[in-house]
Amino acid sequence: xxxxxxxxxxxxVYHVRRGPGVEALQGVSVELESGRTLGIVGESGxxxxxxxxxxxxxxxxxxxxxxxxxEAIAPGGHRELARSIQxxxxxxxxxxxxxxTVSTAIGEVLAVHGLAARGRQRESRVGDLLAMVALGxxxxxxxxxxxxxxxxxxxxxxxxxxxxxxxxxxxEPTSALDVSVRAEVINLLVRLQDELSLSYVFIxxxxxxxxxxxxxxxxxxxxxxxxxxxYGEVLGAALHPYTRALAExxxxxxxxxxxxxxxxxxxxxxxxxxxxxxxxxxSYRPRCPLAEEVCRTARxxxxxxxxxxxxxxxxAKRDSSVPVAWxxxxxxxxxx
Amino acid sequence: MAEAMAGTVTKEAAETAAAPLxxxxxxxxxxxxxxxxREIVRGVDLDVLPGEKVGVVGESGSGKTLxxxxxxxxxxxxxxxxxxxxxxxxRNLTDLGEREMxxxxxxxVAMVYQDPMTSLNPLLRVRTQIVETLRGHGASKxxxxxxxxxxxxxxxxxxxxxxxxxxxxxxxxxxxxxxxIAMAIATxxxxxxxDEPTTALDVTIQQQILDLVDSLQSRTGMSVVWVSHDLGxxxxxxxxxxxxxxxxxxxxxPTLRLFVRPTHPYSQALLGSLPGPEVGHRAQLTxxxxxxxxxTLLPPGCPFRPRCPFAFERCAQEEPPLLERGDGSFAACxxxxxxxx
Numbered sequence: 001x002x003x004x005x006x007x008x009x010x011x012x013v014y015h016v017r018r019g020p021g022v023e024a025l026q027g028v029s030v031e032l033e034s035g036r037t038l039g040i041v042g043e044s045g046x047x048x049x050x051x052x053x054x055x056x057x058x059x060x061x062x063x064x065x066x067x068x069x070x071e072a073i074a075p076g077g078h079r080e081l082a083r084s085i086q087x088x089x090x091x092x093x094x095x096x097x098x099x100x101t102v103s104t105a106i107g108e109v110l111a112v113h114g115l116a117a118r119g120r121q122r123e124s125r126v127g128d129l130l131a132m133v134a135l136g137x138x139x140x141x142x143x144x145x146x147x148x149x150x151x152x153x154x155x156x157x158x159x160x161x162x163x164x165x166x167x168x169x170x171x172e173p174t175s176a177l178d179v180s181v182r183a184e185v186i187n188l189l190v191r192l193q194d195e196l197s198l199s200y201v202f203i204x205x206x207x208x209x210x211x212x213x214x215x216x217x218x219x220x221x222x223x224x225x226x227x228x229x230x231y232g233e234v235l236g237a238a239l240h241p242y243t244r245a246l247a248e249x250x251x252x253x254x255x256x257x258x259x260x261x262x263x264x265x266x267x268x269x270x271x272x273x274x275x276x277x278x279x280x281x282x283s284y285r286p287r288c289p290l291a292e293e294v295c296r297t298a299r300x301x302x303x304x305x306x307x308x309x310x311x312x313x314x315x316a317k318r319d320s321s322v323p324v325a326w327x328x329x330x331x332x333x334x335x336x
Numbered sequence: 337m338a339e340a341m342a343g344t345v346t347k348e349a350a351e352t353a354a355a356p357l358x359x360x361x362x363x364x365x366x367x368x369x370x371x372x373x374r375e376i377v378r379g380v381d382l383d384v385l386p387g388e389k390v391g392v393v394g395e396s397g398s399g400k401t402l403x404x405x406x407x408x409x410x411x412x413x414x415x416x417x418x419x420x421x422x423x424x425x426x427r428n429l430t431d432l433g434e435r436e437m438x439x440x441x442x443x444x445v446a447m448v449y450q451d452p453m454t455s456l457n458p459l460l461r462v463r464t465q466i467v468e469t470l471r472g473h474g475a476s477k478x479x480x481x482x483x484x485x486x487x488x489x490x491x492x493x494x495x496x497x498x499x500x501x502x503x504x505x506x507x508x509x510x511x512x513x514x515x516x517i518a519m520a521i522a523t524x525x526x527x528x529x530x531d532e533p534t535t536a537l538d539v540t541i542q543q544q545i546l547d548l549v550d551s552l553q554s555r556t557g558m559s560v561v562w563v564s565h566d567l568g569x570x571x572x573x574x575x576x577x578x579x580x581x582x583x584x585x586x587x588x589x590p591t592l593r594l595f596v597r598p599t600h601p602y603s604q605a606l607l608g609s610l611p612g613p614e615v616g617h618r619a620q621l622t623x624x625x626x627x628x629x630x631x632t633l634l635p636p637g638c639p640f641r642p643r644c645p646f647a648f649e650r651c652a653q654e655e656p657p658l659l660e661r662g663d664g665s666f667a668a669c670x671x672x673x674x675x676x677x
Contacts, residue, residue: 184624
């Protein structure tokens with residue numbers, strides 16, 4: 001098994017003028033097998049975007065290490081890092097310069113990295129990259145505002161692929177897109193992964209898309225991984241109360257399932273993020289319906305519950321109940 | 337439970353009061369400069385019954401927000417209602433003077449916007465902003481203060497005193513959104529219009545807000561129009577769904593019916609394109625070819641035709657009106673009933 005990516009105990013502290021620093025990552029260790037997809041889910045503020053920025057070298061970790069394809073990233077090894085791992089952002093319009101045409105935007109990347117430097121050569125390389133994301137050559141002379149959301153995101157992906165990276169970090173790449181073009185971008189990501197043997201880190205709050213794309217999933221809460229494992233286990237048979245709460249909170253496009261959930265919600269309301277912050281023990285404790293004395297005193301470590309399925313919870317136990325969101329649909333039966 | 341989903345609220349409401357609370361007929365919104373008319377909303381029909389929760393779905397540029405802004409007469413210049421009737425209760429809103437319109441906003445129709453941070457004044461405390469709204473509707477200072485605390489409690493704040501003294505930047509996104517809802521319901525509107533109010537929020541907070549609107553609705557009996565592109569949110573909340581495309585309603589159906597047996601090819605394609613537990617891991621999702629149209633540059637005939645797998649000659653010639661499809665469902669499509677599924 002070749003690892004595309006491995007982080008060990010990554011810590012990132014942002015220093016603020018007054019008071020103690022903000023610990024955005026409190027020791028995150030993740031692994032991604034080459035050619036596979038690692039999904040990262042969690043609420044805003046859980047550190048998932050900080051992790052993305054560290055992975056592509058936009059920021060340095062306070063401590064801990066990152067290995068890409070078996071090699072440790074040396075501090076300052078920026079350019080080589082960029083060659084092997086690239087980041088695609090959520091909003092293509094704000095990640096593309098509005099004053100540059102598609103071919104200039106992609107050509108610039110090629111020039112910076114000393115690839116296909118000459119005019120004719122560069123032009124043909126831009127054409128190839130656009131073809132890879134299923135855009136015709138005629139898009140080369142377009143400005144971002146002339147592109148639809150889906151087209152702009154495909155250009156952003158083409159630009160990321162310009163340096164022939166082996167891995168992509170995709171930070172909410174479909175969230176800003178209209179529903180009708182989301183499927184197209186998701187299909188494109190699957191095809192590119194197969195064709196180019198890419199490894200993906202896919203960050204999203206859209207659990208349905210993460211479930212569709214990811215082979216393994218890490219659930220983050222306040223700078224820590226609280227559950228990790230194969231996608232079917234983590235979303236289909238979640239053991240951490242936080243993962244279960246997330247899965248229960250995602251509305252699914254199925255009225256009968258939603259009605260069932262509404263009935264259940266009376267019994268086990270999912271607590272929203274509060275202002276209370278746990279200073280000791282489990283950081284999810286203030287919101288957790290299962291919290292007990294032990295959760296206040298000891299921070300739970302990640303413990304293996306099945307093949308590759310890790311959970312950081314004192315109260316986790318094997319549970320076969322499937323969250324409503326992933327259960328069987330009975331909308332059809334309800335209508336007839 | 338199935339019956340509940342099919343919309344008991346709708347049925348009950350229809351029996352007790354057949355007249356819709358809000359009724360839009362052939363509403364056109366656009367701009368005209370000199371002789372050039374640019375239409376973005378091209379003839380929308382929409383009824384909202386008392387106590388009914390209606391979802392409006394569509395992608396960006398489909399005209400869903402502009403349609404709702406036209407109800408409140410809050411269209412940004414140079415856009416205006418070019419044609420059509422907007423009735424709320426027994427009044428035609430397009431005929432009202434600005435003064436009378438002020439009395440409809442708030443007490444009649446209240447709106448919650450997508451981006452809460454830009455709809456609150458950053459320089460004023462939460463209390464000041466809600467009290468101001470209520471004072472504008474004729475409440476005494478004492479009554480306005482009391483009502484402010486009451487509605488902040490209703491939207492689920494355990495410490496209304498702290499929240500009302502806060503400035504917007506001191507609150508989280510979810511809290512600000514709840515303040516916006518509190519402000520909207522403070523005047524006890526008969527219709528609450530929410531324009532994607534949860535899009536920017538985490539799912540856990542979104543769930544809390546959906547539950548909140550649900551319980552407020554059943555307690556007060558107000559009607560709700562929920563504008564969203566998130567089909568999951570729509571499935572959770574509403575009784576009936578209007579699907580908009582290129583400035584028109586292309587399907588209007590009870591929620592369960594729309595999700596189980598959509599009749600318009602666009603609705604079918606939207607629902608078919610979603611990843612979910614029934615779709616295999618990494619399996620190809622059904623794509624809708626092409627891109628959403630520019631409503632000012634539409635092809636002749638049906639605006640969905642260039643992306644439609646079922647298009648035939650008639651679709652290129654004539655734009656279909658909303659046609660009855662049974663079970664209280666309507667779709668703007670020329671296909672015959674046997675060809676739907």
